[in-house]
Structure formats: C-alpha cells, structure tokens
Amino acid sequence: MDRISGLPKAILHDILGMLPDKDAAKTCVLSKLWKETWFSFPVLSVCSKNFFTRRDLLSSPEDPIWLAKLDVFTEYVTKRLMRLRDQGIVIKELKLNLGYLLDYTHVSHHVDQWIQMASESGVQVLELRLTGGGMGSWYNLPICLAEAKSLNKLVLSGGIRLDPAFLNHSLKFSSMRILSLSHILFGDEGVMEHFISHCPLIEHLTLHFCNVDNPLSNEDPPGSRDYRVKSLSLHGLQKLKGASLQYIKEVYIGAPNLENLIYRANLDGDESFVLNLDSCTNLKCLSLLYLTNPDKWLRELLYKIPFLESLTLYRCILSERIDISGPQLKFFELSNCDDNVEEVNIDAPNLLSCTYMGDDKPIVSFERISDQLEVNAYIYMDQQHFYGLSEFVQNIKPRKVLTSLSLFINEGRIITESLPILQVSSRPPSIKHVQLRVVTDKEAHYLPLMSWLLSSCFPESISFSLQPYLKMKPFIVISMRC
Incomplete structure (x- = not known):
C-alpha cells in the first residue's frame, strides 16, 4: 500500500525538494497524484543541458532540429510557470541555467515572459545563469524585475546586461537578503549602486567581474568596449554580514555588522587600490587576493578591527618582511604569494592555525603563541x-x-x-x-x-x-x- 501518496501535498513538495532535479521530475510518471504534485511544486529548476547536447552548441541558430528542441524547452518552462500562476501558487524558486544557449535571439522574449510570470507569482528566489556576453549577445534584463518585491535572493551570472532604465525605477527589493552579480554588464556605473541601495535588508553581497558600458562607444554593440567597475560605495547597509568583491579598484564600505569580506582588485599592473573599512569594526574574516603591498595597508588597519579572527593573503605581492598582529586572530593563511617574502613575523597570542603554501624560503617566527598553535x-x-x-x-x-x-x-x-x-x-x-x-x-x-x-x-x-x-x-x- 502506497502510504506516501496519502501525505498532505505540502509534505510531498518537501520530499520533491530533497531530490535532485532529474529524480524529482521523474516522479510525475508514478501516478496521476504525483503528476499533479509535480505540476504544483513551487520550485522550478531548469538546466538547458538536459534538453541540448554539446553538438547543439555548434548548430546554426536556424537549424530546424535545434529550433525544434528549443520549442520543446521553452514550452516546458512556460507551461510549468503558467500552471503555478493559474493555481495562485507562490513560486518559491525559479532557477534557469541557460548555459547551452549561446545565442539568446530566439529565447530572450521567453525569458522576459518567465521573469514576468515569476514576479507576478511572488517569486522568492530567482537565479538566471547565462554564458556569452560577447559582441551584441547580451541579454537585457527586463524592467519588470523591479516589481519583484517578494524576492529575497537574486543571482545573475554571465551574459546579462542591466540597462540604465533601471535608474528611473524605484526598485522594490525590501525583502532581498542575498544578491549575487557575476560577469554582468551595467549600462551605467550608477546602476550597480542603485540596485544595492534598494536592498536595505541585504545580508550577503557578491560582485564578481562586472563591467560598465563605455559611454564613448554608443555606436558599437553593448559590451564591445566596456571597462571594469572602478569604484563602489556601500553605505547604510546595517544588515550586511558577508561580501565578496572582485575586480573593483576602489571600495568604500560603511557596514558596521560586516563579518566576512573577500576582496580582489586585479589592477592589471596598477599597484594602487583603495579599501576603506573604517566603520567595519566587527569584521571577523578577511581574505585579500591578488593585491600589491596589502601588508603595508594591513599595518594601519588591523588595530581598527579588533575582532578579526581569520586573515588570508592569496597570490599577493608583499614586502620582504611582513608583520602580522591581532589580539583575536585565530587563523592566518599565506598562500602562493610572490617569492619576495623572506621573513614573516606574527604576534597573535590566540592563533590556533597558521597555513603557509609556497616555496621553502621565508623565516616564520611567532612572538606570542597559544599552546594549541599548529x-x-x-x-x-x-x-x-x-x-x-x-x-x-x-x-x-x-x-x-x-x-x-x-x-x-x-x-x-x-x-x-x-x-x-x-x-x-x-x-x-x-x-x-x-x-x-x-x-x-x-x-x-x-x-x-x-x-x-x-x-x-x-x-x-x-x-x-x-x-x-x-x-x-x-x-x-x-x-x-x-
């Protein structure tokens, strides 16, 4: 006797949520009840590689076989979303991984429609992952996303462009807790800060390899002559606890509750960077990547963040002698930095672990140590x-x-x-x-x-x-x- 099928639909949805996407989808063939349960499941996770093959990546966008597969793919997603919307079911998660679609010409209007339906259905988690972003192949995020006031997590990655039109809208992201933007093109440098400033409850922020359209290249396709985001100011984010910021030269953070920060400038030969953490007095974990002379900057900063427990220096260019101190420091890692370092002096009486990765050159000494130090x-x-x-x-x-x-x-x-x-x-x-x-x-x-x-x-x-x-x-x- 099938006792599982007799469980309330909410519990059946929880069971589906614990299964891998493919296995969850297979349950719809078990019985009519499971089919109805699947089509009312408020989590839709779709990956294009389940519909297309690597050979399809080489196909012409006009190839009839490729177009037929595309029709099956878009019809499947559209029907699932329409069923949820028509039943008045709140969409908990919509995850679209379209990495096997290198040309978005035939699908962009469908993605617009999916985001529109999800926004109208109270979507809480939205993830859109694309590839590309080359000459003219950027997907323009629709303005309707500005109305998704139920969003608490937004992940955008690869080949997505945020138009300057977002600057003219009051974004309704009052529930946003997690915001992740990777390999995104902003039509204007102000769009990024505009997005973040409308997330007053944001707790975790990721900005990786984001670019800005060059205002002098209006005649060229978007992204053909773009440049890295140069400066970022984060102020008034009282709830921000974690941030990972990469490829931004100047960062000013006013977040008193920030606990975890990963920062990479990657300045292409420019030795200067600006990282202002004056108000981040509760910072506990700090990771610095690919920076030049961060040890000099650290000497002035460490006394301002007395609760720092973990410090990582990864692939940085450092002085011959570096001095690391911190009354609460428990974990320190020096990994794959240049071979210029000859001496590492550490004054951290509560240090539990010191990790070194590289050659066998530097002298490592500790002034005050814990009995548990390794x-x-x-x-x-x-x-x-x-x-x-x-x-x-x-x-x-x-x-x-x-x-x-x-x-x-x-x-x-x-x-x-x-x-x-x-x-x-x-x-x-x-x-x-x-x-x-x-x-x-x-x-x-x-x-x-x-x-x-x-x-x-x-x-x-x-x-x-x-x-x-x-x-x-x-x-x-x-x-x-x-």
Whole structure:
C-alpha cells in the first residue's frame, strides 16, 4: 500500500525538494497524484543541458532540429510557470541555467515572459545563469524585475546586461537578503549602486567581474568596449554580514555588522587600490587576493578591527618582511604569494592555525603563541627545494610550535637521486605529521625524500596521498613515535 501518496501535498513538495532535479521530475510518471504534485511544486529548476547536447552548441541558430528542441524547452518552462500562476501558487524558486544557449535571439522574449510570470507569482528566489556576453549577445534584463518585491535572493551570472532604465525605477527589493552579480554588464556605473541601495535588508553581497558600458562607444554593440567597475560605495547597509568583491579598484564600505569580506582588485599592473573599512569594526574574516603591498595597508588597519579572527593573503605581492598582529586572530593563511617574502613575523597570542603554501624560503617566527598553535606548510618539492626544506623547518620559531607538512611531488618536480642525510645544528620544531602528495608512479622519484624525512625531520607520522588514476595502493599512515 502506497502510504506516501496519502501525505498532505505540502509534505510531498518537501520530499520533491530533497531530490535532485532529474529524480524529482521523474516522479510525475508514478501516478496521476504525483503528476499533479509535480505540476504544483513551487520550485522550478531548469538546466538547458538536459534538453541540448554539446553538438547543439555548434548548430546554426536556424537549424530546424535545434529550433525544434528549443520549442520543446521553452514550452516546458512556460507551461510549468503558467500552471503555478493559474493555481495562485507562490513560486518559491525559479532557477534557469541557460548555459547551452549561446545565442539568446530566439529565447530572450521567453525569458522576459518567465521573469514576468515569476514576479507576478511572488517569486522568492530567482537565479538566471547565462554564458556569452560577447559582441551584441547580451541579454537585457527586463524592467519588470523591479516589481519583484517578494524576492529575497537574486543571482545573475554571465551574459546579462542591466540597462540604465533601471535608474528611473524605484526598485522594490525590501525583502532581498542575498544578491549575487557575476560577469554582468551595467549600462551605467550608477546602476550597480542603485540596485544595492534598494536592498536595505541585504545580508550577503557578491560582485564578481562586472563591467560598465563605455559611454564613448554608443555606436558599437553593448559590451564591445566596456571597462571594469572602478569604484563602489556601500553605505547604510546595517544588515550586511558577508561580501565578496572582485575586480573593483576602489571600495568604500560603511557596514558596521560586516563579518566576512573577500576582496580582489586585479589592477592589471596598477599597484594602487583603495579599501576603506573604517566603520567595519566587527569584521571577523578577511581574505585579500591578488593585491600589491596589502601588508603595508594591513599595518594601519588591523588595530581598527579588533575582532578579526581569520586573515588570508592569496597570490599577493608583499614586502620582504611582513608583520602580522591581532589580539583575536585565530587563523592566518599565506598562500602562493610572490617569492619576495623572506621573513614573516606574527604576534597573535590566540592563533590556533597558521597555513603557509609556497616555496621553502621565508623565516616564520611567532612572538606570542597559544599552546594549541599548529603550522601547516604546503610545499611543492623538487631537487632545489629539497635542500632548503630543512632550513625552512628549523627557522619556524619557537621550537615548540607543532608543524604539519604536506609536500607535493609530480613528474615535473621529481627527486632523481639518493640524497644524503642533512646534518642539522639543532633539533627542528616538533613535526606532528608529514604527508606526501605524489603524482608519479615511480618510487625512485619520492623514496629519497621519504628516507630523508625519516632521518632528519623526526615526524610523528608520515602518510602518502596518491592520485587514484595511477592505480597505486594507498600508503598506510605509520606512527613514528610511541
């Protein structure tokens, strides 16, 4: 006896919501009841790759087979939305991934209609993901979206253009909590701030790789001579907790409750950037990517954000000596930065984890440390780095810091000879664990390193992490101490 089918429709909808999209759609063939449940399900998630193939990407937009598939696709989405609207059902989520439609000429009016119906049906989550955005292929977001006052999450990605006409509308985004804009073209630089300023309750903001139309290129197709967003001011956002901002040179944030910030300028050779966080006194997590000399900026900033717990510097150009301090700092990561860094001095008495990824060059020292502090070093090993590893490990001060090492070896960084045991002047820090991440099936490439580790670094344990495609048996973790 089918007891599940007898459950209230709201519970059946919850069951569908827990299934992958394809499996949820298959339930409509189980029975008439499940078919009705599917067509009243207030979540519509459609991906064009389920209707088109990679070969279709190469088809001509006028190809009759491609057009027939397009008709099936658009009719399916339209009917689902019309059923929900006609039944007076509030649409909880509308997710459209149209990545397999490189030409939006034949579908843009359908997308306009779908957004219109969703807005009229009280849509709460709207995600529209496109590709392209090349010469004249941008999809212009319809103005009807400005009336979607029920929206609490909006995600727009790739090949979408926001027309300056949005500046003339009072956007009704009073319920918006999450706003994510990636690879978007703004018809005017003011459109972006206009959008954000009408989201007073926004909690999470993402702006990645957004461009602005060049006002001097009106005769060219939109986006043919665009430029990066240069400046962004975020003020009066009392609820903002998290932001990820990339490819914006100047950022001014007035959000007293901001806790998590990821910032990347990517200035194409320009060494200057502006990141004003004076009022962000509750910031807890800060990640800086691809910046030049952020360490100098940090020296002036860190005392203004006393609650900072996590700091990440990724692929930044830094000074030869960097000083990091923070009374509440618990996690610090220095990852893939330039090889100019020779000395890293850290004064963070509550630091629990320090992660370093790069070569074996810098001296890392701690002025005040927690008894629980661990240093996790990820180093790409080759013949040259092998000889510097011992010195790198010994230069981690003080000696009582627990250190874990992950050493990467691949075909391009092989160790080709038996290496002598390195004589060290003093015992290195307490090595808690060593992991070899091997991308080679030749034992001669990593056995010399393993032999040296067992003789020189005194690790408590050592293990291998092997690539599964090499069909190598996993190496059992060996405890080196009782």
